[in-house]
Amino acid sequence: MNIAELVTRRYTCKAYDPQRPLTADELLQLQAILRCSPSSVNSQPWHFFFVTSEEGKARLLPALTEHNVAKVRSAPLTVVIATRTELDDGHLQALLTQEALDGRFGGNAEAQKGADTARRYYVGLNSTSAQKQQEWMARQAYIALGFLLMGAAAMDLDATPIEGFFPEKMDAALGLEALGLKSVVVASVGHHSVEDFNAALPKSRLPLQQVLTQL
Numbered sequence: 716m717n718i719a720e721l722v723t724r725r726y727t728c729k730a731y732d733p734q735r736p737l738t739a740d741e742l743l744q745l746q747a748i749l750r751c752s753p754s755s756v757n758s759q760p761w762h763f764f765f766v767t768s769e770e771g772k773a774r775l776l777p778a779l780t781e782h783n784v785a786k787v788r789s790a791p792l793t794v795v796i797a798t799r800t801e802l803d804d805g806h807l808q809a810l811l812t813q814e815a816l817d818g819r820f821g822g823n824a825e826a827q828k829g830a831d832t833a834r835r836y837y838v839g840l841n842s843t844s845a846q847k848q849q850e851w852m853a854r855q856a857y858i859a860l861g862f863l864l865m866g867a868a869a870m871d872l873d874a875t876p877i878e879g880f881f882p883e884k885m886d887a888a889l890g891l892e893a894l895g896l897k898s899v900v901v902a903s904v905g906h907h908s909v910e911d912f913n914a915a916l917p918k919s920r921l922p923l924q925q926v927l928t929q930l
Contacts, residue, residue: 716869721865721868721869722865722868723918724868725864725865725867725868725874726873726913726914726916726918727874727875727876727913728786728790728873728874728875728903728905728907728911728913728914729786729875729907729911729912729913729914730785730786730789730907730908730910730911730912731786731789731790731791731873731903731905731906731907731908731911732789732905732906732907732908732909733788733789733790733791733908735791735905735906736791736905737767737791737792737872737904737905741870741872742765742767742792744866744870745765745792745794745863745866745867745870745904746763746765748862748863748866749763749794749796749859749862749863750763751862752858752859752862752863753858753862754855754858754859755837755841755851755854755855756833756834756837756838757810757814757834758802758810758834758838758852758855759810759855760798760799760802760806760852760855760856761796761797761798761799761852761855761856761859762796762797762798762799762894762896763794763795763796763797763859764794764795764796764797764889765792765794766787766792766793766794766795767791767792767793771793772787772788772793774888774889775787775793775795775885775888775901776788777884777888778880778881778884778885778887778888779877779879779880779881779901780879780880780881782879783877783879783880783901786875786877786903787877787901787903789905789908790875790903790904790905791904791905791906792903792904792905793901793902793903793904794863794901794902794903794904795885795889795898795901796856796859796860796898796899796900796901796902797856797889797891797896797897797898797899798849798852798853798855798856798896798897798899799852799895799896799897800849800892800895800896800897801845801848801895802838802842802848802852807831807834807835807838810834811827811830811831811834814827814830815827849897852899853899856899856900857899857900860876860900860902863902863904864876864902867904872904872905872906873904873905873906873907873911873914874902874903874904874905875902875903875904876900876901876902877900877901877902877903878900878901880898880901882897882898882899885898885901886898
């Protein structure tokens with residue numbers, strides 16, 4: 716796979732074919748991509764809602780801006796990426812426990828303690844206010860979004876990043892407050908339809924020399 720060709724080929728889908736569902740294997744691959752996305756100090760401050768049912772879509776529609784309703788209605792998958800309302804001690808302990816179970820410390824108690832101390836230090840640096848912590852967690856969510864978009868392209872699927880929604884309505888639709896979560900960004904995934912005008916348009920980006928400096 717040539718990554719440069721992949722990123723040149725992928726584009727933002729504007730209309731989906733509702734008659735082309737995703738396979739069970741494709742859904743599992745997309746779930747794995749999100750689960751394994753990187754985050755600062757492995758903080759994993761996220762939760763992903765995979766919406767594939769008509770009932771699930773209907774819950775989301777009132778929270779979307781008008782021009783995004785058709786995309787979510789016709790796409791076989793919509794992902795709502797949420798972050799925690801707070802990176803509390805329970806979550807940090809859960810991360811450390813999972814890392815130990817996954818063998819990252821090789822049974823070395825000092826290594827485990829060092830990893831915990833380092834993570835709490837960097838979490839603290841980005842948590843001088845509740846707003847700053849929320850912004851930091853949102854940046855992690857966008858890393859996951861990037862992986863989802865690239866992963867979909869690598870699977871010959873089309874995708875659309877969606878910021879056109881009302882967070883308060885989305886939170887209410889999914890009951891996020893009770894779960895200690897806040898919606899951050901949405902993406903739809905599927906196969907484009909013949910009505911997708913963007914599929915035939917050439918990609919447009921500023922010249923490389925305007926956006927990149929090599930030192």
